[in-house]
Amino acid sequence: MEKFILAYESKFSKYGVFAISAPLILMTLIDTLNALGRKLYMPFPCCLEAVESLLVISVYLGVSIVASEGGHVSVTITTRKLPLSVQYGLDAFANFLAALTFSFWAVGAWKEAFKALRIMEMRIGVYRFPLWPFRIIFALGITMLIFQLVLNTVRFVHKALGRHDYATPKTQEPEAILQQI
Template identity: 30%
Template sequence: MGDVTHLFRRLLGALERVAMILSGTALLIMGGIVTASVLGRQLFNAPIPDDLIMVGLLMVCVIALPLAFIESQSGHIAVTVTTDWLPVRARGLLRAFGALAMMVFFGSIGFMVSQKLPREIAQGTYYDGTLEIPTWPMKIVFAAGIALFVLRLAVSIAEGLRTCATGVAPAHDRPTAPDRSEQV
């Protein structure tokens, strides 16, 4: 069982890293499109057609793809003023509950988007503009990013329940002791 769990975690981590690389690449492409469009508009009076649509669509990659990685690092914004005082088991239960709530919320959004995909692909829907950019590619990216996030949330739920049962927090959730070597 431990080997399967280890393999699953490695695979999930690899997928999260690929999603982060794609997200970063999309951010660089967004910057390139904006820069080229501004230069084209100022120098040649010809901006890149549908530049705002392309930047908006690439924003989907920048937002949806890193969610799972951020969850794996416990990097989401959280207010823990009162929960830090609770016992480890209670914090594990709250972590599991929070991950479950996020899973229901984001999973529902991802499910609704993925349900529309076959119809949009079949109908060939596109954004109005010069380039007639199809709507479905970024919706697939969004659904994939949310699916990866939901998978990571399932792992977070399991970790939270394990913490609740055992009283031992995962390594990334343990508070670190202050480094006393820097004090004079």
């Protein structure tokens, strides 16, 4: 299980950045073409729909990466004087509560995604623009966030219990190796 977690986190941090930056580059190109097109009296068709939909990919896949790196806002004014194990325990509890909260949100997102898939939801404009794939990506992004929050919970529980990391046995930690020498 620990090898799976490490493999997942390494692949996710390696390829996740590309998965969220490619839509940002595409949105920039689409908006630039639209701005130039408006000056030439021929705007880029479906620009608004495309940018709104691509934003879903960048935001909801991006929050998983932020959660994996611990890049979220952490207010430590009340906890910084506590012992490190208590701080890790509180972090584990916070990640658990976040996973629980987002689980309720994910259930609704998946219901909406399957509903959109069933009716093949489209936005009608100059052209028909499919919305159902992006509803699925939205639900997938929230599910990935929940998975990452559960991994963070496991990591902080192990750190609160005195292990250096959740993937290394306690006997292989640097402190244990130094004590053996």
